[in-house]
Amino acid sequence: MTQNPFLISPQDLADVIGRDGLSIVDASWYLPAQNRFAKAEYAAGHVPGAVFFDQDDIVDPTSNLPHTLPNAAIFAEKVGALGLSDTDTIVVYDGMGVFSAPRVWWMFRTFGAKDVRLLDGGFPDWQAAGLPIEIETPPIDPARFSAQLDEDAAVFLPAMKAIVAEGAMQIADARPAERFAGVAPEPRQGVRAGHMPGAYSLPFLSLTEDGRLKSPEDLRKAFAAAGIDPDRPVVTSCGSGVTAAVINLALESLGNRQSKLYDGSWTEWGSAADTPVETGPRPGS
Template identity: 65%
Template sequence: MGSNPHLIPPEALSGLLGSDGLSIVDASWYLPAQNRDARAEFLEGHIPGAVFFDQDAVVDPAASLPHSLPSPEVFAAAVGRLGIRETDSIVVYDGMGLFSAPRVWWLFRTFGAKDVRILDGGFPDWRAAGLTIRSGEAVLQPRQFTPHFDAGAVVALAEMREHVSAGDVQIADARSRERFEGRAPEPRAGVRSGHMPGARSLPFTELVADGRLKPSEGLRQAFAGAGLDPAAPVVTSCGSGVTAAVISLALASLGNDAAKLYDGSWTEWGSASDTPVETGPAPVRP
């Protein structure tokens, strides 16, 4: 999949190790049910030169929701401490192949980095290829990251209410179909089950095969199966804003760089007392 400008194969990244202006970011993050410790795994083994991006720490410190988008200043300070500049060539990966890395890919792009790619197959494929692995803490050399925030990439609750009311944009929900339809409880207490009116179910797992983003034809089939047009305006959503970015990556890979991400996602929508919620399958479009 070297033709996808948003991905880089392990062998290609291996050949760039040590290059000036290259930043490698371990963006591993796991659900509690997965029973994995991302930081401990980083210390045990990571790509040489990589730094660990803590998705639970680089957030809006005043927000009550998980993974809330930080301010440009908070993001810039955090990644600057990790030694990353907005002008760097940034490669992001995770420990599942393709799960949490797209969220950090999206964050860097949203805050102004221009050259951001995801390691195709993630750390599992790097390890399987027998490429060099380092252990221990990263050696940090703080840099200046100058943010250029793209406010148009993010949707907040008030705007999401307007979109749902008007039905003027496609909404792609990356959660499991069981959660979308309200047949499975939400993992967070106090969050109602179901989906936003007008939303379409596109579990992120349908865009991924063997820890890699599917080729373009497979992505197109997944969007078509969900009743979504990947060339038209889309807002992506999920449980807390992480796997929504897998859909955003898929859209960008198909040439749609204008998709927006609903940062509060279902945790925010389902927690509110006055937001409309539907259950059951999304209606089949003619």
């Protein structure tokens, strides 16, 4: 089986730690209901040399939405201060395996980094392999990250409205099926329940197994079961733009270079006054 170019195994990462041009990023982030605290877990132990990427801080400071993309200048400043360069090989991971790290994988690529990998199985598999863990925060030498937003990678509200109205692209929703159908409430106040007209339900957990991305064959089965053609253009969405990136990672792993991520995701769409919302499963599903 061809190796996924976006993944790196714990042992393969352990073999190259310390090499010039390699940067490691702890991209852990958790929902309040998970009752886990990413910064505290990082302080208690992390992959040696890893810096912590705060997904609540590296955002657009003018937006009232969670996890909104910052502009290129802010992104460059923030990640440069972490010692990260766009010319590095950047390996990201999280504390669940495949949950929040794909969002940061997508962000680095969207702002111009050329070689970004995901640690296969994340920190749990690193620990399970008995590999070294560091408690101390590594010294950081500020770096230059030359950032430029790839406007083909992200979708914002005006374009999303047009996509929905015209049925111009497949829409894949990574939220749990109950939230997609509107039978479970949204966790954020003021956000309506349901989904965008024409969207398909593809919970991100259907693309993972034991904290790892599924095989290409199983990924294709998951897309087919959801009614999505993974070889055609897809725009992804979720609650706030984090787990949507798991779908983007899966699509890119299957060779789809036409995937986009709706940055405002359901928090923006469901709280807007002029956006159509449907409930129930997708007709025909």
